[in-house]
Amino acid sequence: MSTQSEKAMRRVRARVDGTVQGVGYRPFVFRLAAELGIAGWVLNDERGVLVEAEGPPDAVHVFLARLRADAPPLAEVRGVEAQDVPVVGEAGFEIVSSVHGGAATAPVTPDSATCDDCLAELADPSDRRHRYPFLNCTNCGPRFTIVRGIPYDRPLTTMAQFEMCDDCRAEYEDPGDRRFHAQPNACPICGPQVRLLERSGEPVEGVGDALRAAADDLLEGTILAVKGLGGYHLACRADSEQAVAALRSRKRREDRPFALLVADVETARSLVELGPVEEALLTSRERPIVLARRLADAAVAPSVAPNVPDLGVMLPYTPMHQLLASDTGVPLVMTSGNTSDEPIAFADEDALDRLRRIADRFLIHDRPIATRTDDSVVRVVRERPLMLRRSRGYVPASLDLPVPSSLHLLGVGAEQKNAFCVAKGDRAWPSHHIGDIKNYETLQSLETGIAHFERLFEVEPQLVVHDLHPDYLSTRYALAREDVQLFSVQHHHAHLAATLAEHGETGLAVGAIFDGTGYGTDGTVWGGEILVGGLDRIERSGRIRPIRMPGGARAVAEPWRMAAAWLTELQVRLPPAFEDIAQPRWNMVARLSINGIGSPFTSSAGRLFDAVAALCGVRLEVTYEGQAAIEFEALADRAAVDPYPLELEHRGTAVALDVRPTILAVLDDIAAGVPVSTISARFHAGLARATTEALVLVAGRQELDLAVLSGGVFQNRLLLELTTAALEEAGLRVLVPEKLPPNDGQIAFGQVAVAAARLAAG
Ligand code: ZN
Ligand code: ZN
Ligand code: FE
Numbered sequence: 001m002s003t004q005s006e007k008a009m010r011r012v013r014a015r016v017d018g019t020v021q022g023v024g025y026r027p028f029v030f031r032l033a034a035e036l037g038i039a040g041w042v043l044n045d046e047r048g049v050l051v052e053a054e055g056p057p058d059a060v061h062v063f064l065a066r067l068r069a070d071a072p073p074l075a076e077v078r079g080v081e082a083q084d085v086p087v088v089g090e091a092g093f094e095i096v097s098s099v100h101g102g103a104a105t106a107p108v109t110p111d112s113a114t115c116d117d118c119l120a121e122l123a124d125p126s127d128r129r130h131r132y133p134f135l136n137c138t139n140c141g142p143r144f145t146i147v148r149g150i151p152y153d154r155p156l157t158t159m160a161q162f163e164m165c166d167d168c169r170a171e172y173e174d175p176g177d178r179r180f181h182a183q184p185n186a187c188p189i190c191g192p193q194v195r196l197l198e199r200s201g202e203p204v205e206g207v208g209d210a211l212r213a214a215a216d217d218l219l220e221g222t223i224l225a226v227k228g229l230g231g232y233h234l235a236c237r238a239d240s241e242q243a244v245a246a247l248r249s250r251k252r253r254e255d256r257p258f259a260l261l262v263a264d265v266e267t268a269r270s271l272v273e274l275g276p277v278e279e280a281l282l283t284s285r286e287r288p289i290v291l292a293r294r295l296a297d298a299a300v301a302p303s304v305a306p307n308v309p310d311l312g313v314m315l316p317y318t319p320m321h322q323l324l325a326s327d328t329g330v331p332l333v334m335t336s337g338n339t340s341d342e343p344i345a346f347a348d349e350d351a352l353d354r355l356r357r358i359a360d361r362f363l364i365h366d367r368p369i370a371t372r373t374d375d376s377v378v379r380v381v382r383e384r385p386l387m388l389r390r391s392r393g394y395v396p397a398s399l400d401l402p403v404p405s406s407l408h409l410l411g412v413g414a415e416q417k418n419a420f421c422v423a424k425g426d427r428a429w430p431s432h433h434i435g436d437i438k439n440y441e442t443l444q445s446l447e448t449g450i451a452h453f454e455r456l457f458e459v460e461p462q463l464v465v466h467d468l469h470p471d472y473l474s475t476r477y478a479l480a481r482e483d484v485q486l487f488s489v490q491h492h493h494a495h496l497a498a499t500l501a502e503h504g505e506t507g508l509a510v511g512a513i514f515d516g517t518g519y520g521t522d523g524t525v526w527g528g529e530i531l532v533g534g535l536d537r538i539e540r541s542g543r544i545r546p547i548r549m550p551g552g553a554r555a556v557a558e559p560w561r562m563a564a565a566w567l568t569e570l571q572v573r574l575p576p577a578f579e580d581i582a583q584p585r586w587n588m589v590a591r592l593s594i595n596g597i598g599s600p601f602t603s604s605a606g607r608l609f610d611a612v613a614a615l616c617g618v619r620l621e622v623t624y625e626g627q628a629a630i631e632f633e634a635l636a637d638r639a640a641v642d643p644y645p646l647e648l649e650h651r652g653t654a655v656a657l658d659v660r661p662t663i664l665a666v667l668d669d670i671a672a673g674v675p676v677s678t679i680s681a682r683f684h685a686g687l688a689r690a691t692t693e694a695l696v697l698v699a700g701r702q703e704l705d706l707a708v709l710s711g712g713v714f715q716n717r718l719l720l721e722l723t724t725a726a727l728e729e730a731g732l733r734v735l736v737p738e739k740l741p742p743n744d745g746q747i748a749f750g751q752v753a754v755a756a757a758r759l760a761a762g
Contacts, residue, residue, distance in 0.1 A: 011040070011054035011087045016067060018078035019107050019397075020049045022152045024138030026095050027180040028072045033093035036063050043096040054090055073139050073285065074109055076397075095175050108147050108456055110393050111229055111373070112285045113317040115140035117178060122319050128167070133211060133320035134192045134367065138182045140285070142318075144396055144432075145230045146184060148370050149455055154183045158368040165190035192367035194320065199356050211320065214363045215327035223247050225337055225351060225359035229318055230373025230392045230432075231344035232337030232351045234358060235261075237330050241301040244333055248303050250358040252339050255623045257305035259289045259312040259375065261334040263325035268313050271298040271331060277380045286393030287317035288376035300331060309634045312377065317393065320365075336374060343435050343442055346372040371452060372445060373432045381717050382724060387741045388715055389417070391433040396456065398427045399739060399749065402506045403535060403757045407485075410450065410461035411751030412474040414491060414744040416516075416625070417712075418442070420450055420474075421748035422459040423756065429457050430740060430749045437473045446477065463759070465751035467491055469519035489754045491518030491747065492529045493538040495710045497757075498750030500535060502739045506757075507706065508534045509735070510541070510699045512691045512723070514605035515711035515743070516556065516625060525549065527604025527711070530655065530694050532702055535757035541698045542655035543603040547611075550592035550599045559610035559628045560620040565593035566611050566663045575670045577617030605687075605713045608659060612683055615666055616676045626712065633716050636684055637677035644686035648694055653701070655694050662686055681718075688722035696730045707732040712743035 016025070021044050029042040029051055036059045040052040053063050068077045114122070118135050121127040129135040136142065149156040164172060168187050171179035179185045186192060196210040196217075197203055207213045214224060221243040224235045234251070236243040238260050248254060262268050268282060272292035282290045289312040294300070298311065305311055314334070316322035325332060336344040337355050345351035346369045352362065373395065377388040387394075404426040411421040418434040431449055435442050454460065463485045466478035478486060489497075492513040500509060511531045520526035521540075528544030548565050555561040560581060567574060568590045578586070592599045609629035614620055618635065619628040645661040662683065669679050695707050707727050714720045720736065727734045740746040 008056060009054060009087045010057040010060045011052065011085050012060055012064065012082045013085045014051045014053065014064060014067060014080055014082040015047070016049040016051065016077060016080050018048060019074070019076040019109055020071075021107065022143070022181070022183065023074035023109055024072045024178075024180065024182070025049055025075050027138070027175045027177075028070070028075075029067070030093060030095055030175045032063060032066055032070065038063050039090040039093055041094050041096045052085065054087060073115065074112055107398070108150070108152050108396055109143045110286065110395055110397055111142050111145050111317070112140045112393070113287045113315070114319050114322060118319065119322065122322065129187055131209070131211070131323060132188045132191070133194055133318070133323055133365070134184075134186050135319050136182060136184050136186070137178045138180060139178065141182065141184050142229055144371065145373050145392070146367070146370050147456070152183065157183055158370050159184050159186070162186060162191050162367075192365050194363060194365045197352075197362040197364060199360060199362070201352050201362075204361065210363065211323045212327055214361075215324060217361055218324070218328050218332060219330070222360045223250070223358065225355040225362045226324070226334075227348070227351070227362075227364045227369075228321065230369060230371070230375075231346040232355060233334045234337050234355070235324075236333050237328065238304055238333045239299050239301060239330055241303060244301040244303040247333060247335075247358070251335075255306060255627060257308055257310070257312060258333045258335040259314060259377075260300070260304065261314055261316065261321060261325050261332045263316065263322070263329070265315070267331065268315065271295060271300060272311050272313055275380065275383070277383050277385065281378055281380070281385060282313065282315055286376060287315055288378045288393060289314045291377065291379040291388070304333060307631045307634065310379070314375065343445060344372060344374055371432065371449070379717065381720050381736075384736070385738055386715070386717075386720070387737065387739065387745075388743070389433050390419070390430065390740055390745060395432040396429050396453070398429050399502060400504065401426050401428050401753060401756050402501050402504050403753070403760050405752070405756035406759050407462040408459045409463050409465060409752045409755055410454075410459070411465045411748035411755070412446070412450075412467075412478045413748035413751070414467050414518075415469070415472040415474060417741070417744045418446060418474060419745050419748055420446060420453070421752050422450075422453045422457055422461065423752040424457075424459050428749055428752055429453060429459075433745065443473050443477070446474065463487055463755055465489055465755045467494070467519060467747070467751075468521065487755050487758070489751045490521055490538070492526055492531060492711070493533065493754060494747045494750030495742075496531055496533060496538060496708050496750070497535050497753045498740060498746035499708045499710045499735050499737050499742075501749065501753035502737060502746075503735050505706070505735065506535060508532065508702070508704055509706040509708045510695045510702070510704055511708035511710065512695055513708075513711040514713035516604055516606035516713075517602070525600050525602040525604060527602060527606055528608065528657065529603065530698060532698055532704070535753055536761050541653070542657065542694050544605055544608060544657045545649070545659055546601040546603045547607075548593040548596055548599045549602045549604075549607060550589045552598050552600060555607065555610075556625055558621050559614040561589050562607045562611035563614040564589045566615075568593045570660060570663060572664070572667060575615055575617075575667060577615065577620065581620070605711070609713065612663070612666055612679075615663070615670065616679055618676065626715075629713070629716065632680050633684070633718055635677050636680035636718055637675075638681060638718070640678045640681040641685055642682055643689045644682045646686045646690035648690065648697070655697060657690050657694060684716075684718045684722060688719055688726055691723050692726040692730060695727060696732065699732060705732055706735065708735045710737050710742045710746070714742045
């Protein structure tokens with residue numbers, strides 16, 4: 001009898017790999033076992049989760065399938081490997097406490113937007129967490145931004161200073177509870193609190209509910225500094241031109257668009273055009289800022305996003321933001337808490353000090369932020385996400401390396417939009433957005449960020465990979481590291497490799513890598529490159545015809561200088577847009593573009609956009625890099641498709657994109673009074689066509705069928721759409737960055753991908 005029933009039983013040992021610790025995976029297994037009548041146990045070990053399950057074979061079969069299929073929202077199961085083991089006749093299922101004293105290598109997961117269960121509690125007047133701005137559970141809440149070290153356990157988070165009350169502790173210890181081992185678990189009795197402060201730092205008198213008072217302030221037009229998840233924001237109501245204009249002028253010389261926070265998708269739909277992909281991104285648990293086309297009747301002040309057709313919109317990602325957005329009931333500007341070029345403030349004293357000049361009041365709380373983490377930004381091109389900044393919500397999720405690394409690696413990235421990347425084996429961890437490393441503060445956040453990631457993921461870099469540019473502070477940091485091997489990767493090779501690697505490609509491709517600036521192997525400034533290569537090597541097969549950058553870096557801030565260089569080269573007269581430039585200044589720049597003093601040659605596509613935008617009078621000077629190109633793209637009339645001439649010059653096996661006929665045609669159109677909307681469209685179409693021709697030609701010679709488009713210039717939606725479509729029409733498969741940005745935010749990942757491939761190749 002007993003033999004009979006034992007025969008009918010099956011027992012398996014299953015190994016679950018992936019992000020399965022600190023995300024409610026063991027309680028999920030526990031509940032699943034109870035539901036299916038399975039006996040056995042589950043535990044965390046250094047590799048992930050280990051399960052033994054015993055029961056009727058059918059039930060065990062279903063159990064194994066659901067270990068992956070029904071995993072909790074924040075878990076990412078990479079594999080379930082099961083083997084049969086002898087039946088032991090066990091009854092009941094238990095969560096065994098961890099071997100090796102716990103989750104020593106528990107991967108830290110990204111911060112995640114408040115889940116529906118928590119939102120329901122937040123809105124429920126009878127719940128003990130009604131309107132509690134820090135409620136969370138195993139399925140949602142802060143992670144990366146509160147972690148100070150590993151193991152990922154409360155004492156090593158910024159929640160350490162808050163002792164759980166009896167109710168919270170009971171939830172935390174109950175395997176059947178949604179808050180079982182939720183490290184940031186808290187309630188109004190025991191957890192963090194918000195406070196509303198005057199600019200002076202004194203508490204605002206007579207405030208009951210600080211959040212409601214803050215919402216009232218916002219409705220009255222006050223500018224608030226708001227301490228969020230990864231840093232301070234500056235907030236004001238977005239429908240008041242007076243409030244937004246005041247914020248803009250206090251932030252100083254900023255033309256950059258401000259992002260908006262709205263309470264729900266319906267409100268978002270009233271502001272911008274949303275397709276299914278945009279909506280999915282907007283409501284995803286990563287909650288990025290989604291750039292989408294502004295509706296004509298959007299109730300948003302003009303100063304929110306001057307001269308651009310898109311608005312950046314996001315939904316609340318913490319209970320506090322949810323309350324602010326729904327209490328005010330209007331779209332709110334939610335822009336990073338800093339003045340122009342500084343990094344976002346995240347430490348309280350520093351924020352009070354720096355933002356006092358901008359904010360009228362402060363909405364703060366007493367849970368410290370461990371790592372400064374900016375909002376992520378994404379737009380949708382051809383129904384695919386195009387990441388513009390990958391940070392809060394996505395970091396520190398890992399990416400696979402297509403060629404595993406035999407050494408522990410660190411890629412230090414470039415200089416602008418810096419992010420670094422650590423890697424070992426087949427996994428790489430691209431960092432949060434560090435920013436432009438050109439001052440002590442950003443360099444310091446690079447250094448502390450690297451140390452933090454090395455601890456979190458137990459990477460001890462043996463090989464440090466840096467850009468070829470000798471003067472980047474990231475390069476200098478790499479060179480100063482002791483006891484490591486060094487390896488340099490050319491900037492545009494890193495762009496190409498990062499794109500290949502995130503798509504798991506190990507083969508060869510042709511690539512158009514268009515950006516602002518990158519140090520070439522010949523010491524000149526590259527930025528409009530046609531490459532052939534793969535992870536381990538590249539060859540330069542073409543480029544945009546080089547021109548001088550009069551005054552070097554000054555030409556980036558003053559696009560008219562690039563226009564002047566072309567006009568001098570082509571020996572043509574100034575268009576009307578240049579009448580305001582004083583003759584001596586003009587002469588000086590013209591001279592520089594001839595004698596070349598401090599004015600290197602560049603093949604940069606970004607500078608070409610600057611030149612044409614300036615010729616059209618769109619912008620002679622800019623307050624942020626790429627501004628002229630962004631505004632020029634915005635003006636394009638998509639109906640006009642007659643491309644400008646742009647010829648391919650052949651030099652041996654290399655091609656050059658000769659843009660001189662383009663510039664002349666632009667000047668003709670300007671003289672003929674053709675509107676800028678047409679000029680912009682014709683320019684985009686011409687560049688896309690010539691880029692396609694060059695790539696198709698090179699691909700044909702090398703018998704390749706794969707093309708890569710990347711570099712910051714491909715943040716331009718029109719150029720990316722036109723070029724991708726034309727390449728596909730010509731029969732090429734096209735890869736575009738999705739998980740990482742096409743801008744220099746992808747460089748560090750590309751650096752480690754190249755290094756790993758080179759190590760493998762010997
Ligand atoms: Zn939750
Ligand atoms: Zn509590
Ligand atoms: Fe770049």
